[in-house]
Amino acid sequence: MKSHYPLVIIGAGPAGLAAATTASEHGIETALLDEQPAPGGQIYRNIESMPTQRAELLGSEYQRGEKLVQLMRSSNTHYFSDASVWSLNGQLELGVLHQGRAHLIHADQVIIAGGAQERPVPFPGWTLPGVMNAGAGQILLKQSGLVPSDGVVLAGSGPLLLLLAWQYLNAGVDVKAVLDVQPMSNWLRAAPYLPKALLAHHYITKGLRYKRDLKAAGVLTRHGVKDLRAIGGGHVQAVDYIHRNKLYSIKTPLLLTHFGVIPQTHLSRAASCAHEWNTAQQCWRPVNDVWGATDIKGISVAGDNAGIGGARTAEHNGRLAAFNAIHQMGHISQGERDKKAKKDLRWMKDELLIRPFLDAMFRPPSIMLTHPTDEEILCRCEEVTAGDIRKVLEEGHQTPNAVKFHTRCGMGPCQGRQCADSVAQLIAYETGTNPRDIEPYRVRPPVKPITIGQLAGMEQNSEE
Amino acid sequence: MKSDVLIIGGGLMGACTALYLAKRGVKSIVLDKDHSGRHASGVNAGGLRKLNRNPAEIPLTVEASRIWSHIQELVDSDCDVKLSGQVRVAESDADMELLETRAALVRELGYEHEQMINRDKLYELVPALAPHCLGALWCEDDGFARPYHATTAFRRKAESLGADFHSHTALNALEREGDNWLASTHMGEIRAPVVVNASGAWGARLASTIGDQIPVKPGAPTLMVTERLPHFIDPVVGAASRKLSFKQMQNGTVIIGGAHMARLDMVNERSEIDYRTMAESARTVTTLFPQMADARIVRFWAGIEGFTPDHIPVIGPSINAPGLFHAFGFSAHGFQLSPVVGRILSELILDGQSSLPIEPFRADRFPTG
Numbered sequence: 114m115k116s117h118y119p120l121v122i123i124g125a126g127p128a129g130l131a132a133a134t135t136a137s138e139h140g141i142e143t144a145l146l147d148e149q150p151a152p153g154g155q156i157y158r159n160i161e162s163m164p165t166q167r168a169e170l171l172g173s174e175y176q177r178g179e180k181l182v183q184l185m186r187s188s189n190t191h192y193f194s195d196a197s198v199w200s201l202n203g204q205l206e207l208g209v210l211h212q213g214r215a216h217l218i219h220a221d222q223v224i225i226a227g228g229a230q231e232r233p234v235p236f237p238g239w240t241l242p243g244v245m246n247a248g249a250g251q252i253l254l255k256q257s258g259l260v261p262s263d264g265v266v267l268a269g270s271g272p273l274l275l276l277l278a279w280q281y282l283n284a285g286v287d288v289k290a291v292l293d294v295q296p297m298s299n300w301l302r303a304a305p306y307l308p309k310a311l312l313a314h315h316y317i318t319k320g321l322r323y324k325r326d327l328k329a330a331g332v333l334t335r336h337g338v339k340d341l342r343a344i345g346g347g348h349v350q351a352v353d354y355i356h357r358n359k360l361y362s363i364k365t366p367l368l369l370t371h372f373g374v375i376p377q378t379h380l381s382r383a384a385s386c387a388h389e390w391n392t393a394q395q396c397w398r399p400v401n402d403v404w405g406a407t408d409i410k411g412i413s414v415a416g417d418n419a420g421i422g423g424a425r426t427a428e429h430n431g432r433l434a435a436f437n438a439i440h441q442m443g444h445i446s447q448g449e450r451d452k453k454a455k456k457d458l459r460w461m462k463d464e465l466l467i468r469p470f471l472d473a474m475f476r477p478p479s480i481m482l483t484h485p486t487d488e489e490i491l492c493r494c495e496e497v498t499a500g501d502i503r504k505v506l507e508e509g510h511q512t513p514n515a516v517k518f519h520t521r522c523g524m525g526p527c528q529g530r531q532c533a534d535s536v537a538q539l540i541a542y543e544t545g546t547n548p549r550d551i552e553p554y555r556v557r558p559p560v561k562p563i564t565i566g567q568l569a570g571m572e573q574n575s576e577e
Numbered sequence: 578m579k580s581d582v583l584i585i586g587g588g589l590m591g592a593c594t595a596l597y598l599a600k601r602g603v604k605s606i607v608l609d610k611d612h613s614g615r616h617a618s619g620v621n622a623g624g625l626r627k628l629n630r631n632p633a634e635i636p637l638t639v640e641a642s643r644i645w646s647h648i649q650e651l652v653d654s655d656c657d658v659k660l661s662g663q664v665r666v667a668e669s670d671a672d673m674e675l676l677e678t679r680a681a682l683v684r685e686l687g688y689e690h691e692q693m694i695n696r697d698k699l700y701e702l703v704p705a706l707a708p709h710c711l712g713a714l715w716c717e718d719d720g721f722a723r724p725y726h727a728t729t730a731f732r733r734k735a736e737s738l739g740a741d742f743h744s745h746t747a748l749n750a751l752e753r754e755g756d757n758w759l760a761s762t763h764m765g766e767i768r769a770p771v772v773v774n775a776s777g778a779w780g781a782r783l784a785s786t787i788g789d790q791i792p793v794k795p796g797a798p799t800l801m802v803t804e805r806l807p808h809f810i811d812p813v814v815g816a817a818s819r820k821l822s823f824k825q826m827q828n829g830t831v832i833i834g835g836a837h838m839a840r841l842d843m844v845n846e847r848s849e850i851d852y853r854t855m856a857e858s859a860r861t862v863t864t865l866f867p868q869m870a871d872a873r874i875v876r877f878w879a880g881i882e883g884f885t886p887d888h889i890p891v892i893g894p895s896i897n898a899p900g901l902f903h904a905f906g907f908s909a910h911g912f913q914l915s916p917v918v919g920r921i922l923s924e925l926i927l928d929g930q931s932s933l934p935i936e937p938f939r940a941d942r943f944p945t946g
């Protein structure tokens with residue numbers, strides 16, 4: 114790894130791959146860094162070495178990634194796998210851990226395309242062993258073809274939940290139930306956006322197909338589920354829920370939950386980019402323009418990292434950010450940039466038509482986000498409960514950073530990834546403010562793990 | 578608004594001053610442009626160190642140490658104080674000589690708290706230490722506390738006795754009006770006969786507005802903390818010829834400091850960690866504690882503090898203005914001193930003199946020009 118690259122792209126998912134290919138094609142020396150062992154990002158994870166059979170059961174959308182990866186591979190991009198970025202600052206200095214060795218590198222332009230993370234939503238029992246994020250289930254499936262052998266209950270909201278249910282069904286897993294917690298009122302919320310959404314039909318038709326297949330296979334699907342609870346002593350044994358005012362219980366050794374995804378904001382926040390609370394998506398995201406440019410010179414965001422838009426949008430996003438970076442570095446004029454980006458800009462316009470519908474439709478119930486019971490753990494690392502937080506709120510410490518100081522909430526190894534949003538929403542609710550007006554946790558480096566030994570070895574190899 | 582005393586800065590110095598004044602029945606208003614504990618006082622390394630202090634600070638640090646060991650009596654909270662001692666290790670004969678000279682100096686001044694210990698005693702105290710060390714300077718009742726908790730405890734106790742804290746309230750201007758000071762803030766004007774400048778890294782800026790030019794510069798010392806590790810060490814560890822402060826907290830995390838500076842942007846009050854110095858710090862750690870190599874770093878951070886050219890604080894009356902007292906520029910070791918500084922200020926304000934020698938900390942000691 115060199116100590117300087119004109120362009121550094123973080124994340125080799127659809128956004129990063131498209132950005133890297135575009136920049137390299139324009140003769141820009143580009144480093145593409147990703148912590149995974151192979152390119153593809155979350156959605157196209159492991160795509161280069163996937164057995165055909167498993168690829169088929171993941172669906173045609175998945176195979177689209179193959180081409181993206183091939184294009185990047187055949188470009189001049191300096192691609193580094195097993196390279197996690199543990200620090201980024203406003204001077205475009207990056208701390209990188211590549212194959213266990215720490216480096217400090219500089220860039221003239223940085224595109225953060227680190228993707229999304231699953232929205233952490235606390236509910237009673239969510240920390241029990243045997244309760245996992247659906248995304249983790251999907252990673253196991255893609256990486257090693259592992260599927261739950263004793264059946265699974267899937268619960269939550271959002272398109273991935275349906276997709277995973279469908280993928281498991283195809284893989285012969287006993288899907289005991291799909292519990293959809295989206296309130297029925299989401300239909301009302303979403304309805305006004307529907308006509309426009311129909312224009313972007315590929316999203317809708319896919320979802321309908323999953324639903325149809327699940328129904329045909331006789332999978333129990335409940336909508337408008339309330340009071341989701343994981344029950345068990347040392348391990349989850351059952352899932353309780355209320356449906357149409359009746360209490361149900363399903364025995365299961367595994368509960369996979371999913372409540373949609375939110376942008377990974379740790380790098381952009383560490384770099385002190387401005388962020389805004391997005392009410393429709395119920396999360397923070399970096400303030401960015403159509404090119405993904407943030408308020409910090411030279412840093413842009415692309416793909417889900419810029420705001421949730423899905424894989425196809427991410428590709429266009431990535432290209433837009435790359436065209437803009439190439440322009441910023443003086444290689445093409447503004448006019449050339451705009452011309453080259455025409456197709457991508459048009460896509461973004463269409464995207465704006467469908468997104469409000471999806472956001473409204475898949476919005477998790479606000480009661481789950483703002484009303485955790487006192488016993489519920491919000492910060493898993495430091496085991497801080499909603500009750501602990503309410504106590505310091507009462508004592509007058511009413512901002513996330515003050516709550517953090519007093520309870521250690523968000524100070525553990527996950528650096529607040531699991532609790533930042535739930536703490537903000539709890540505070541907003543309890544103090545009668547809007548999350549928009551709440552200053553989120555200050556993010557401290559390292560944003561990815563690095564050991565004392567790795568840091569100690571840094572200076573010697575940063576110039577190799 | 579009116580008050581007997583107006584304190585600028587709600588950090589430890591401001592909060593302790595308010596507390597000691599309140600104990601003697603004097604009400605104060607405390608302003609902080611952010612909130613109490615937001616800066617150095619809340620984010621420091623929590624070290625309660627008498628060891629290796631500048632001789633001028635020794636009378637103060639010894640008294641402060643006595644207060645910390647009974648802190649519950651003062652603030653109704655134990656502040657998570659743990660007094661498990663501190664060593665300053667020698668890794669060479671030259672280091673040993675340095676430490677022995679130091680021990681002799683402290684003895685000559687009439688103090689007993691810094692003792693030389695030999696190799697055997699050192700490894701008995703710190704079995705986890707790499708085997709190459711030769712001995713150490715040892716202070717038995719040094720230790721550490723949790724800074725944000727301590728600051729909060731001082732503030733709460735002061736409040737319970739009548740002190741009036743205002744966060745997010747910056748002092749915008751300060752001028753004389755007859756026998757009073759007139760302070761302007763966004764909440765309006767505050768009048769008080771006495772003002773205390775306890776504004777930390779911002780202290781020199783405030784001093785210059787009333788005509789005191791004091792060469793205190795802001796700096797941002799960096800710390801790092803590891804994940805929780807099984808308990809393996811009790812004393813705080815420093816080294817004779819390395820920049821290091823190393824301690825395992827009650828929850829198992831290890832806090833590592835050593836006066837490595839981050840790049841500070843004082844306008845935006847942001848600092849950028851300088852990873853080259855952090856790498857140096859990490860090498861120091863792996864030299865003295867090789868088993869730490871696999872420990873995960875959970876966080877790097879820097880706090881903003883005022884530094885004087887001679888690295889001892891400014892404590893005492895203003896050079897030019899009546900009814901104004903300074904207490905700032907603690908140069909990254911004021912946490913331990915804070916209770917005693919609060920007491921001294923209350924004495925200066927109420928008795929006109931300090932019970933401890935503060936001559937070396939005079940605001941006008943720096944050459945002008």
Ligand SMILES: Cc1cc2nc3c(=O)[nH]c(=O)nc-3n(C[C@H](O)[C@H](O)[C@H](O)COP(=O)(O)OP(=O)(O)OC[C@H]3O[C@@H](n4cnc5c(N)ncnc54)[C@H](O)[C@@H]3O)c2cc1C
Nearest residue numbers: 586588589590610618621622624748777880907911912913
């Ligand atoms: C990283 C780090 C590690 C440290 N480790 C140790 C240690 O281990 N042991 C030790 O003894 N000491 C340590 N220190 C030093 C110790 O933290 C400080 O000396 C001490 O906290 C200083 O307290 P203070 O009240 O003067 O400053 P601060 O806590 O900075 O308080 C000053 C306050 O004044 C406010 N203010 C400034 N201007 C204005 C204005 N115009 N109007 C209103 N408010 C204003 C600020 O917002 C601030 O809150 C460390 C310091 C740092 C930064």
